[in-house]
Amino acid sequence: MAQKIHRESLKKAKRIVVKAGSKVLVESSGRPDKQQLKQLVDELAALRNGGGEVAFVSSGAVGAGLDALGMKTRPKAMPDLQMAAAVGQIRLMSVYDELFSQNKCRIGQVLLTHDALKHRERHLNARNTLLNLIEHGIVPIINENDTISTEEIKFGDNDVLAALVAILIDADALVLLSTTDGLRDAGNERVSYIEEVDDEILALVSDKQDKLSTGGMASKLKSAQIAAQNGIPVVIANGRKTGALTRIFEGEDEGTLLFPKEGNISKRKRWIAFFNRVEGHVVVDDGAAEAMIKGKSLLPVGIKAVEGSFKVGAMVDVQSREGEHIARGLVEYSSDEIEILKGQKTAGKAGEVIHHDNMVIL
């Protein structure tokens, strides 16, 4: 019954982020699949022209570039991948411009890096640009800025990028379009509805790397978990199935739905938890863990060890001595300073290593 209510609620979704993976958009050679692209763009445009606020995260740049450059296998070297992305992105965008125009829809290109969303000012600039485009009825077509992305600033893949964009613009729903009808169980049956991404669900994943895509089902579930933790329902569905996207927003049983549990965290705490990269770890004793869960700041006396090298303001993962995740937060001291302070009794605010306002218990 819960699923039916949640499916019904998707009919009211206005602001939606749709992500399409490479294999939804290009042929096995990497060539843009124009017939498939037309089918998808027609559905996206219909949602937009029907009053929806649509943001579209499109993979496929590397694939389209490999095809244009006659590269039969996916290069390993970052500069070659970046070259392929540079060539492929413009190929895709020219097809999108033609197809969206046929639907009387305007588009804009927004290329992001994780770094751009990590820094508060750039984070807000990206948010304002995306919202301005949407409010002017323009469909932003978003991809990672592959030509400048390095390991340090990459999202990892567009599934995570799509979840972060959904959080950034307060989307009502996120759809991850792939080449499968949704998550499949051990009997290869479509899983229609999941309440959370737990170990049992993750055990169903059997990803195989291939030339075109990088995400896999594991990254879709990670993306879905990030979005759901921020109150955003997620559907993983088949982007090559005509009408699948439309049926999702007609409340029909399409793909795999993950519906968020109650309780959203604040925008600032979202930014702390999801837009920052973990730069180190702090191991705390049971007393400190209990205090943090009760909403207290982390004091040096409860710190048993610090791992990694980081500066003031970095985001760190707080773990118990058994390695259990307790919280994430922005530190008031560098790793060197914490190494000196750990275990010491300090008085008042002076010694707070993570202030409770800069801490998220997930």
Ligand SMILES: Nc1ncnc2c1ncn2[C@@H]1O[C@H](COP(=O)(O)OP(=O)(O)O)[C@@H](O)[C@H]1O
């Ligand atoms: N339990 C599962 N259910 C469905 N698909 C799965 C599962 N485990 C692994 N996969 C793989 O995940 C793939 C989708 O991820 P991927 O190939 O990266 O697509 P995309 O290009 O959309 O990111 C499916 O085609 C399938 O091969």
Ligand SMILES: N[C@@H](CCC(=O)OP(=O)(O)O)C(=O)O
């Ligand atoms: N920025 C890359 C996206 C890589 C990626 O996440 O691809 P996929 O796993 O197919 O969604 C590209 O456009 O090729």
